[in-house]
Amino acid sequence: MDFLHFFSIIPALLLLVLIIASKSLRSNINGRKKGGKLPPGPWKLPIIGSIHHLVGFHSQLAHHRMRELSKKYDELMHLQVGEISTIVVSSAEMAKEVFQSNDINFGGRLDRPSLHILFYDYSGLAFSPVGNFWKLLRKISSTEMLNAKHVRSRSFQSLREKEVSNLIKSLSTQVGCCVNLSDMVLHTICDNVSKSIFGEKYHNNGQEAILSLVQMFTKATEETIVSDIFPSQKWLQVITGERLKLKKLHHKIDMLLEKIINDFGASNQQEEEGPQCLFSALLNLKHHGDLTINNLKAIILEMILAGTEPSLTVVEWAMVEMLRKPRVMKRAQAEVRQVVFRNKAYNNNIDETSLEELEYLKAIIKETLRLHPPGPFLIPRDCTETCEINGFTIPIGTQVMVNVWAIGRDPNYWGTSAEEFLPERFLKSSIDYRGLNFEYIPFGAGKRICPGMLFGMASVEIILASLLCFFDWELPYGITPKTLDMAETLGAILKRKSPMILVPTFYNINPAPHK
Template sequence: MFPQEEHKDHEKHLKNLNLQNMIMIFLLCLIFFITILVFIKQTTWKKSNTFPSPPRLPLIGNMHQLGNHPHRSLLSLSQRYGDLMLLHFGTVPVLVASSADAARDVLKTHDRVFASRPHSKIYDKLLYGSSNMASAPYGEYWRQMKSVSVIHLLSNKMVRTFREVRQEEISLMMETVRKQSSSPMNISKITTTLTNDVICRVALGQKYGAGTDFKELIDRLMRQLGTFTFGSYVPSLAWIDWICGLEGKLEKTANDFDKLLEKIVQDHEDGAGDKADFADVLLGVQRDKSVGFEVSRMSIKAIILDAFVGGTDTSSTLLEWEMQELLNHPKCLKRLQEEVRTVCKGKSSVSEDDIQDMDYLRAVIKETLRLHPPVPLMVPHISTEDANLRGHHIPAGTQVMINLFAVGREVATWGPDADEFKPERHLNSSADFRGQDFELIPFGAGRRMCPGTSFAVVLNEVALANLMLGFDWKSTEDQTKTDVPESIGAVIRRMNPLYVIASPAT
């Protein structure tokens, strides 16, 4: 190479180095400036609030302490800092409630103040701009959409009308188990198919997802909904989400779901189905403008997505954990089978009338919900105005997270054996999970309580009872290992599918 060319390359290299140094200096100055702002904001919070708070890092606050399973990390922190502790996720103050009393303070005493949802980049991307019921801000839009959903899909009256659909789909599930009996079967996949097919039929008039890996799509959505992003809590660091590939993953999941939801809406616009269903109702609301404001196509797809997620993943997750715990506790499994088979002696299946006499069945369900709430960290709430909580000033804009995983393991409520699976503890207890008894609120409480509780519970009761009536069960796993790895995301199920062996009941 000629000396002149070497000199030019050297100059070019120096220019690149100078540019890189300038960029690095700029980023360091930016981080320093943001750190000062965060420090000032945190100091202001300290002066106005004395809730215990673990040490935090500049800029990111306590985000580094969440880990892969935030519900467990927050439980550990609460055991040191109390049932109402203050964290900072980036620039955002977050109160974490970890006991029945703390949950009552937020969801009952100050229900109106904390009834709204914080803005979330994740929800905006995956849930059509947070226009679904679960993540929509508290206000007229949310009230109207909830009213439409309850009246036409989730009310006790509507739940009763779907009885035949549940019976038919449970019969199909039992036939699937029968065909695979005596060999290892994926009970996780079977229960997911059941809950998906039920919600599709009652809400959409027909089954969707055939020929596609629908479970994988739901799992991906729930995993991403449970992601803590830099952009949501430290806007100046949103570029980290892009570098980590999160933006692309969210875009792909949103597009994949939108294709499915667009097909569903288009099918109903074309008149598919023999009778009107929930999707038809939503389209009717859009045409008639009966709620007093325009309902967009995006809103329709968001509410349908609510039905998919709320009716499929959480319900199948509960069935999966029930089977897991019963297999881990053979005496409980035997007692439940004896109760079901005594009540249904001489019958080939369990009806919804039969379960009224099954106290131990309900105890098993309550105990599983206590230890394994499908959504262990409730969707965050946010204060819309200043509030006084336990004598402390809570500024408007403070987020609140209810750790149901911690509430269910509170020793003060459940005793020193709170971590053990003991359905018997519920046989002489009047505590229910309908939102009035705060020691057991797997579906939430107050204004933002899940409106689909009755819909989910009746399917779970009848499905579990039929599985107990028809078959004897054993696991393919080592049952001496009771610490089962958990998935990552908003809904916490087993990390891996549950494989079992069923044999016809003797």
């Protein structure tokens, strides 16, 4: 939850209250500084630390501001965000130190009050501490649910193909009109996530619940959670009303998940749906005593959130970047159409197996992730053992934020065209997003790398291929590629500030010959 709107939303009275508590706050902060030389960073104020360096600079978002600060200080920079001692990593070399050389020391997650409430006291995979239980969940996700073989299985492919075909049919009824493509794609992704998790027959009961969950979380992450910046001050959760608000949100989420689980059990579909239903695998583990009901709910919640908005934002940015560069869109459309229209029985439906041939489309997706990673800082890590990086001491309990957005735009790795959308850079490159190339880590690296990246990218590929294949695209009247809104907003993910409003026009497969 974004702490960088701190001064814009916290009343002056609260700051006075914080000053009264400064003695205990300074004690907490100074306790983390002992025992070594921290990386350089901007000067700090009592209580708030470095927050004043992060706000009020022409409305710069956190990833922009931290890039500017790192240029002034170092690729390994120290910030004090309230009580939270924070190291910001802004180079591939330092990212490698964190994710590879010292991965064992940076496997933790920071103790955030808001996340504890919303994610069932860290009962899922994303936030649970590294240990035997985390290893079990990781094994489940990598071997039984989200591995490449399962994601690319015919049953999962069929689900994606059907949902995207429905999207194309819906767009076909609105040709020539302005459509909210963001909203339509989100519904398609939610449909696919619902069917993938709960099975095709349960889809009608689960889709609306999933959409509701996504919308609730989107709204919640747009707000600052002050108690996350000062976690030791439990009273802050009370006087700000944050704890009550988060508890109410969690109750709504829990009721939705409870209903989904009960309805699924009542429908008795887990055996009928077979291995293509992710929830069946989780239920089997629960029945064998490996998972609790809270584990089950937390994992489902994480899968829903990770499988929806991040995929949507990649589709949005890819389409917008192509509209700004018609040359790129035309080349991508030509490639997709050449492959798809070889099959005379395509019928508004793309056979997902043909996507392997679309090298330029894959390059577009990679380039989109380079410039617009859904998580510009990934999920921050917690230092679980004091260690040394580049001559600096990183104390236990320090939050580590890797600015993958800044690394992805660094001219040292991407040349003078680092800020330009240029998919061709990936056509003859072995660089991939699987966490081995530290100049390009949109999904992270090491043991905490995103386990669902293959699932998300499978949806992105077929959605983009279908949008490019069956339609040409125009901007609404009065908007040109140069005036297209590229404003960002940062909550749980980095996304476009405004929805993607476009005009689809039919692509004429067999144009009439010129006379």
